[in-house]
Amino acid sequence: MTDPHRQQEDDRSPERSVPRGPAETSLDVGSATLEGKRSRPAKAREPIFELSGVEVAYSGKVAVRDIGFDVAMKEITALIGPSGCGKSTLLRCLNRMNDLVPGATVAGTINYHGQDLYGSTVDPVEVRKRIGMVFQKPNPFPKSIYDNIAFGPRVLGMKGDMDEIVERALRRGALWDEVKDRLKTNAFGMSGGQQQRLCIARTLATDPDVILMDEPCSALDPISTGKIEDLMLELRERYSIVIVTHNMQQAARVSDMTAFFTVQLEEDGHRTGRMVEFDETQTIFTNPNDERTEAYVTGKVG
Ligand SMILES: Nc1ncnc2c1ncn2[C@@H]1O[C@H](COP(=O)(O)OP(=O)(O)O)[C@@H](O)[C@H]1O
Ligand SMILES: [Mg+2]
Numbered sequence: 001m002t003d004p005h006r007q008q009e010d011d012r013s014p015e016r017s018v019p020r021g022p023a024e025t026s027l028d029v030g031s032a033t034l035e036g037k038r039s040r041p042a043k044a045r046e047p048i049f050e051l052s053g054v055e056v057a058y059s060g061k062v063a064v065r066d067i068g069f070d071v072a073m074k075e076i077t078a079l080i081g082p083s084g085c086g087k088s089t090l091l092r093c094l095n096r097m098n099d100l101v102p103g104a105t106v107a108g109t110i111n112y113h114g115q116d117l118y119g120s121t122v123d124p125v126e127v128r129k130r131i132g133m134v135f136q137k138p139n140p141f142p143k144s145i146y147d148n149i150a151f152g153p154r155v156l157g158m159k160g161d162m163d164e165i166v167e168r169a170l171r172r173g174a175l176w177d178e179v180k181d182r183l184k185t186n187a188f189g190m191s192g193g194q195q196q197r198l199c200i201a202r203t204l205a206t207d208p209d210v211i212l213m214d215e216p217c218s219a220l221d222p223i224s225t226g227k228i229e230d231l232m233l234e235l236r237e238r239y240s241i242v243i244v245t246h247n248m249q250q251a252a253r254v255s256d257m258t259a260f261f262t263v264q265l266e267e268d269g270h271r272t273g274r275m276v277e278f279d280e281t282q283t284i285f286t287n288p289n290d291e292r293t294e295a296y297v298t299g300k301v302g
Pocket of ligand 1: 058063081082083084085086087088089090101273
């Protein structure tokens with residue numbers, strides 16, 4: 001993988017940074033939530049992804065560039081920013097789903113457990129087993145609840161009792177009690193929120209260590225959204241979660257770390273996504289380093 005932008009990794013041009021100071025208006029996300037957030041010493045974090053100089057293009061047109069941050073185990077990392085800034089594009093890089101998008105190219109470095117995710121010996125299918133993905137719209141297969149969960153383990157030839165694998169995944173997905181008496185019924189008979197928890201449980205069935213979620217609640221009502229958020233906080237005990245969300249309150253409520261992206265108008269007239277700032281969620285929402293972050297999280301733009 002070539003890395004044409006490595007030299008720009010530490011690019012902090014003066015106009016990009018403003019002195020740190022309290023945000024003039026802070027977003028009302030419930031200060032109790034933010035105050036209660038764990039503030040961990042940097043060395044206690046166990047990085048699972050390390051990104052540097054990441055750039056993604058579609059048919060040669062750069063969609064996002066200069067992306068560098070890391071994702072730790074047992075943390076929730078939120079990607080926020082206006083539409084088109086490349087959040088979904090970047091998320092898809094983390095499990096090599098962009099491999100499936102015609103014309104998509106990825107440059108820069110993405111290490112996963114210290115190894116180049118795009119290295120020639122890495123099997124993308126194995127990657128997608130270890131790094132699950134949940135989408136905006138729940139997308140269960142037109143099969144029974146049981147078969148939805150068993151699908152991945154069967155394809156992968158996972159060993160063990162399938163009933164146990166299915167039950168464990170549904171329990172971890174906070175769905176078991178609601179569906180244990182109707183495992184053989186079609187998943188389409190579930191509510192939208194249940195379907196989304198089924199999709200999360202389906203990713204858990206193949207024993208991932210990371211779950212990527214692209215706006216997982218945007219098609220759900222507030223009660224279902226709350227259940228998914230509670231589930232995310234439970235899953236954090238065991239997994240690493242990266243979530244794209246349009247919902248700022250959601251990012252503030254659930255995430256430990258936040259990366260803020262923006263769309264920048266380039267000299268050649270193209271618009272590309274850039275990462276503005278990556279920090280503890282509490283800092284991003286109450287004391288961001290960059291005025292563009294502050295304007296976005298306080299709702300002045302975006
Ligand atoms: N499959 C694709 N083919 C071509 N361009 C794409 C594709 N997916 C996204 N893009 C472009 O990449 C940019 C970032 O899009 P996206 O990652 O979807 O942003 P976000 O998720 O932040 O809204 C946009 O300009 C979008 O048009
Ligand atoms: Mg998107």
